[in-house]
Amino acid sequence: MKSIGFIGYGQMNCMLVEGFLQTSALNPEDIIISTRTREKVNPLLERYPEIRIATCNSEVAEVADLIIIGVKPLEVTGILKEISGVRDNEIHIISLAACVSTDLLAQIHPGKITRILPSVCSTVGEGISLCYHHHRVTPDCARYVEELFTAISTVKLVKEELFEPAGDMMSCAPAFLSRFFLEFALAGSRHSTLTLNECLEMVVSTAFGTALMLQEGMEPEDLIRRVATPGGITEEGVKILERDLPAVFDRLFETTLSKYDLVKTRVSETFN
Template sequence: MKTIGFIGYGQMNRMLVEGFLQAYALDPKQVIISTRTRDNVTSLIERYPDIILAEDNREVAKVADLLIIGVKPLEVAGVLKEISGIRGEENHIISIAACVSTDLISHFHPGKITRILPSVCSTVGEGISLCYHHPSVDPESATFVEELFSSISTVKKVDEGLFEPAGDLMSCAPALLSRMFLEFASAGSRHSSLTIDECLEMVVSTVFGTALMLQDGVSPEDLITRVATPGGITEEGVKILEKDLPAVFDRLFETTLSKYDLVKKRVADTSRQNI
């Protein structure tokens, strides 16, 4: 039975631990956690007393077969330097930090390396986890990781170079879409006597139903045709979105991809200081 170590207990690692345990993909005895904010783990330990709370990151590296590093991108190099050499190639490192490549991690760790980009949607057992295995990962280890993350999400393997644009579509998207829903509902409230809560309820319920229809195989184009009859009211609204949204989303991707490049440069600079 493999031991899974979690370094850092921020929102994403917290979501993963809770998700894996609730899905019975992991037994509490398999979990060891290291975090600077130990109070954040109190309620988890109360519910799962068999979980091990480590004194530091080195203790996790000594025990865990698989290490899920869930710290901020600029902190990853420091963590890797701290745990480097403890078990050599024995640990399988999984990084969920944005902008930290497996090649960069390989400067610190000679063993197996995987990048995973999860989505907050995994909180409800939905969404996609992007996955890329460094050539150091053997098929058996790759399968274990993919099956673990499949317990809380759909695992999609992509080339590592696609993590940033794909990340906008699945990892950033819950925030981006929520802003869109909120603005749609706010406009409805401004142009009626409906409250913002009433409008948001309508939007969210409709979005949920729309997503189910699309998931069942209805194409976006077909769904638009069903609702937006030629010369009708909905068609007028669709025309506005067709005109204005492409530029909005192009600007969104240009901005976020530029930010990714900036963070990657800062990560590389920090890593050179730690090598």
């Protein structure tokens, strides 16, 4: 089995390490972690003492076949420069950072490069991980990465230019949907004597069942017609959503895509 390095131990890399271990996709002795905050990994080490902790990022590069970089976009350049020159052609870099293209990464790292965008839903073994391989990645290496992430998610290969809009729908979406559920429940509690927790239970349970029906092949429009009978109460509510939601979601995409462009500009400056 390959030796896998993790640089950074924030929420995403923490989720990945836990998920890979829980699904036996990786063994503890195959993992080496570099983090600026040792306290973050102490609970993990209590359960998996075989995991190695590096004293610096270059130490990870000395032993790992594949390195998953889980830091903020503006920090990626510094990480790559720190490990540059250490087994470059042998290491496969996986970047989780938004707005950092593989072409930018390739300016510093001459070896294999893949971008992965995970979802917090992988915490429960669900959700999608977006994947794009730079042209230097061999078919065998691409297959290994895809199989690794399939242990905790559904891997979807997409063109790199689609990472941002797709990211809104799978990586950002848990926050967007949670906001929607919360506002729905808050409105329910304002218009009844039900508590917020009771309303949340109803909304979340119903959302889960709805997602299952859609996942099993029912089309959204068919499900709407099944529930919202002509002239009925539900149809009146659907009309409000049909009238108001398109503008809300258009504004959401316009705002987030504009922010992506701003971050891309700042990231590019760090590579110059």
